[in-house]
Amino acid sequence: MAAGSRTLWKGAITFGLVHIPVGLHTAAIEEGVDFDWLDKRSMDPVGYKRINKKTGKEITKENIVKGVEYEDGKYVIISPEEIEAVYPRTTQTIEIQRFIESSEIPFVYLERPYYVAPVNKGQKVYALLREALIKTGKVGLAKVVIATKQHLAVLVPSGPALVLNLLRWGDEVKSLADLDLDLPAAGVKGAKGAKVTPAEMKMAERLIDEMSGRWEPADFKDEFKHAVMKIVEKKVKAGDTETVIEPEEEAPQENANVIDLTELLQRSLKGSKAGAARKGEEVESKPASAAGKSAKATAKKTSARKSASPAKRRA
Known part of the structure; x- marks a missing residue:
């Protein structure tokens, strides 16, 4: 490589x-192109907030749970331990x-x-x-x-x-059979059904032949990205820029309760292997209390970093 x-x-x-x-x-x-959110009055970076959509108020992480909607407006709450287990x-x-x-x-x-x-x-x-x-x-x-x-x-x-x-x-790809699309049948019958004449087919084949070539990925570029970057370069040369000062990271919150599932999974897998070796049987689950405490400590640092980072929108 x-x-x-x-x-x-x-x-x-x-x-x-x-x-x-x-x-x-x-x-x-x-x-x-990544567009950062900025406050136009002060050029301060704008970050994400966790907002209760009904009250409009910001809520803390410990009051957030994960739910799966199974019917319109009806949810099943899934705990971090249940997510870890599967x-x-x-x-x-x-x-x-x-x-x-x-x-x-x-x-x-x-x-x-x-x-x-x-x-x-x-x-x-x-x-x-x-x-x-x-x-x-x-x-x-x-x-x-x-x-x-x-x-x-x-x-x-x-x-x-x-x-x-x-x-x-x-199940992540929609089947054509489930979509109400008016598509002509494939093959010769499809062409006849769409009333495509032999002369039109010959002209289409000739045009395809004339436009055929080799696959050269360098010939195709993201025109929007290049156009935006040209604007950026022009403004940089003209000195039309702004300075954005990132705020210092906040101290970790003592009550953060976000669990690093990747770390828990790795730890529980290691524990399962060790337990199976000692007892000669597969360990299906383990108490999450000790792992949860450790994960909370790790999540505090993660939450502090995320709260200070500016929100991005990809064009």
């Missing part, structure tokens, strides 16, 4: 008895479930790509899997847990690299 590429995740690709140690590197760059277990594996034809996955399911690189002398098996996928025209459909969240993913050969592209789950 290129110099400066940080490994986001280390684990292994597994299928059958094959085990390929790999690391993940982000393959996407988010470079939209978080997916981190396995550090890209577990291939099956191999499928590369053409079977519609583009609408593709969500976020990662480059997969071999580590710990895994180059040979890595190359074997990549070339086998290319030769067979297959891709690997897999499950992977990244940052405590389980994803469906597809492992695809791309030049010298394997790319792990996270997918949307089946």
